[in-house]
Amino acid sequence: MAKVGSLVQGRYRLLNLIGRGGMGEVWRARDEPLGRHVAVKCLKPLGPVDDQSFTRALRERFRREARVAATLQHRGVTVVHDFGESEGMLYVVTELLEGRNLSQLLADNNHRPLRVHDVVEIAEQVASALSYAHQQGLVHRDLKPANIMRLVGGTVKICDFGIARLGHDIGFTAELTNTVTGFEMGTPHYMSPEQISGAHLDPRSDLYSLGCVLYEIATGAPPFDLDDAWSVLVAHRDTPPDPPRNHRAELPAFLAEIIMDLLAKRPEDRPQSAAVLTQRLRAGQLTPRSAAARATARSGPNNTPDTDRNSAIQTTDSGPPAPQADTPGTSRVRHAPPTPSPELITTLTGRHNAGLSLGRLGRWTEAGEVHRAVAAEREHALGPDHPDTLASRYEVGFTLSRTGHPADALREYTHVAEARERVLGPDHPHTLATRQEMAYVLGQLGRHFEAHQTYTSVLAARERAMGADHPDTLRCRHNLAFNLSRLGRLEDSYQMASEVAAARARVLGPTHPDTLVTRYEVAYALGQLDRWPEALHAHQEVADARAQALGPDHPDTLAARYEVGISLGRLGRSSEALTLYRDLINDRTRVQGPTHPDTLRARHGLGVNLGRMGRWEEALAESRDVCAIRQQILGHDHPDTLVSHREVAVGLGWLGHWEEALTEYRAVADTRERVLGPDHPDTLASRNDEAHCLEQLGRGQEAVELYRRVAFLRQQNPQ
Structure with missing residues (x-):
């Protein structure tokens, strides 16, 4: 189909083949104008050249499905950058994912099942992504282990939304593979009974396929692991699956029950939506036994925040x-x-x-x-x-x-x-x-999706009126880059920030304050991608450039030094971070005053790293002092004040003062609920803190009820 070095649509240089399937090939490629790496899925040629009606229909269906897929904005769905036709070949350009699909993970594990914790986490993330896509009216139709990626950082993404639907929409029957096009109409081990019979498909078909996937990663084999495709199809239609606990006794009862419900032959007997499935998965983890296990898993020194920036x-x-x-x-x-x-x-x-x-x-x-x-x-x-x-x-x-x-x-x-x-x-x-x-x-x-839509609209207007390189246009792109990170599109955020930094350097100069602001954002994006050594280097470069261009005492220079401290802490270099923060506190006190918000932010960072080093008495004293000053200067409801209250609670918990910690956690949650709303992510995080504290006090039933409330609110507002 394609070869190394080919240029697709005059833009995407194919570098190396990374996958091949029934519908085509997937290549690692370089987007030449933007200088970023992407994945290019090259679909098989359009079919018989003498069948013009067929090719016209395929082109139209392809554009429609790719356009819909490109509108999906969820951290659990692969981002579609571009699509089109080049020399008779249809192509789709997506973000390049660094990780392993579930088939590869099973192969890496010698086809032994994955850890139970991983199975549940994958199930919950996939269910959340399916819930979002189904709400947009999109059914995947070919959900299988090879189409589910687990990234290096643990994020799970579904690939190929919209593509598996192409053949069906043109009017093919539900054969395993259409002999004209080679399009796979589903993979036999993961096809729902209604898909096999050619009936109308709704979101519950995807849930059946997800049940097959979960069965395989939980037990090591799909539910019907038979010798030929026809036998597999008949078994999906007629044979009850063997309960997964027969193959793996340690599976939690709630998980085994969910998998069996997903594999119900009739759609009406399955969970009726991915949202309902998400709720069941979260509720199943909130049994007293599961909650206690979770509390033990997270009772380490990393249960403290490592940053206190408004930009959190x-x-x-x-x-x-x-x-x-x-x-x-x-x-x-x-x-x-x-x-x-x-x-x-x-x-x-x-x-x-x-x-x-x-x-x-x-x-x-x-x-x-x-x-x-x-x-x-x-x-x-x-x-x-x-x-x-x-x-x-x-x-x-x-x-x-x-x-x-x-x-x-x-x-x-x-x-x-x-x-x-x-x-x-x-x-x-x-x-x-x-x-x-x-x-x-x-x-x-x-409300990051609404923010994304607004930024995109403003950016289009600015580009029309002022041009791509106008400082106001670049300012809008800068903010859009950060918002992309809040949507979970971290790589896109990093790429856009890098592009804006380059454009500002060209238009304004490499040491202009706005250029350095965006270079600062590039460094921050590297941290979000867990590329902390690079983030540390980038922040140090920005700090040095700002010191030279703006002076060592300029607030922006001091802000970059603060981020160097954040990076050191995340790299486990807390001793160096302590030295940096102490120097920074002295400089900020001299330049900005002892009660300036930035001075207090540096003191907060000092307290966090004292905790990381196990010096909890000192950490608690520092947190209490900072909290009192912030409350007086910024007010009870300011985000920085609430972050300090939480840090006080963390210190109290580590010192075993759980009753006092509960009072602090609850106050933070109540305030965030009043200011931000009950379903804001920060409010829900605080309620989880409160529930964790209740567990430590032995009030398990109250903790379970609170966890369930949080799970319900998250399900209601998955973004």
Whole structure:
């Protein structure tokens, strides 16, 4: 079909063959314009050249299915970058996955079953991905071990969504392999009875196939391991499977029961959705015996957070977008108020600029008070839709997002965006700036898919209006790169950040602050990919470049040094991290003051590494001191304050003071629920902490109930 060195569609250079199947070949390739490695699936040629109706139908179905697959945004589904036709061959370009598929894992293990913990974890991740895809109206149709990848970091991804459907949609029968095209219409060991009989397929067919996969990785062999394909097909249709515990007695009863339910011959007798399956898997792990095992597994020193950055939820580029116009001009309002005096306009302009100055100093609470007062007076004097009024309300939203009130910020930005679109137009720079900040707070709220859609829309508008290399366009791409990481698309995040860094170096210069901000983000992305030696090197480079370009005492230089400390801690070099943090605390105290949020962040890092070294009395004392100051300076509800409260709880737990730890964990969970909502990932993580503490206190039933509540909420909001 293809050969090494071939250039697909003038863009993707084929490097080496990494897989071959009934539908075609998979190649490792280089995306030449972007310089990144991708996987290219080259499907078999389009069929008889004299059958034009066939080839037209196949092309159309292919485009439709690939387009649908490309819209899927879930960490458990392989990302589709591109698709098309090249010299009569259909191709799909996806992210390049580093890991092993389940078939390979079984082969590596001499076809012995995988560990029970791994089976359950794989089942839960695959069920979550299927739940998402089924909600989008997509059925896989060819789920099998070779189509499920486990990445190096433990993430499980389903491959080839949409591709197995191509043959079926053109009208083929459900034969094992169509003799015209060679398209496999399913693999016999994993086909559902309704797929074999040619009946209509719904998501429950995928669940049957998943049951076959789980049976095999749990026992070492598929449920019907017979000599020929026809016998296998008949067995799927007519023969009850042997219970998996007959082959492996130590399998948990809940897992064996789930597998048998998935293998029910009639779809109505199986779990009725992947969401229901996910709930059952999580509930099965929450029995007292399972919970105790989990508590033992996680009672090591790594149960402490290793970072305390606001960007643990979402980062934005350095500072707000370009300052909003803040000079008097012709107002376009629905109901024009009396014309204000020039003196009043000048006074309000001065107060607005004072609020901006407070924000630049990091005094966000005071800045918010100023902007709220100015916004009210401007609305009264100029009208609600005047650009100056909207500029003040924009700044109110900005201060809310920086003081831990993302929901309130989103309401403010939504109002400003709608008004600016009405008054200035949808592609006006001020409208786009507001929508970009909406995406930022959507990320703070954990609504990363909505944030992705907003960033993508803003980016398209900026590219149309300003071009790909405009600084505002690059700022939007920078933020989009970070949001990709929150969607679990870590490799894409790293690639995009690298591209933005290169573009900023070209447009702005290699030592421009914005270029260094993105190089900082590249280093952070490397950490997320668990490439900590590279992350450490990259952060050190950014710190050195910032020291030279901005000075050793610049806040951005100090921030890069802080990330060097994070990397050292993750590499187990806590002694070096302690030395770095102590020096950093001294420098930040001298430059920014002892109660500045960044100084407190460095002190938090010091406490975390004291804990890693087993010095829990010192760690607890440091955490309590930092928590008290943060509470006074930032407020009870600020994310940094809550992180400190959790660190206090961690220290109390390690010292055996579980009652006090429970009080802290519960307070953090209650506050996050009130501020972020009951199903926000941070809230659910805190509830899990609370349940773990209950287990340690011997209150197992309360812990189980809380774990079940968390599992239910996660199932309701899988993103």
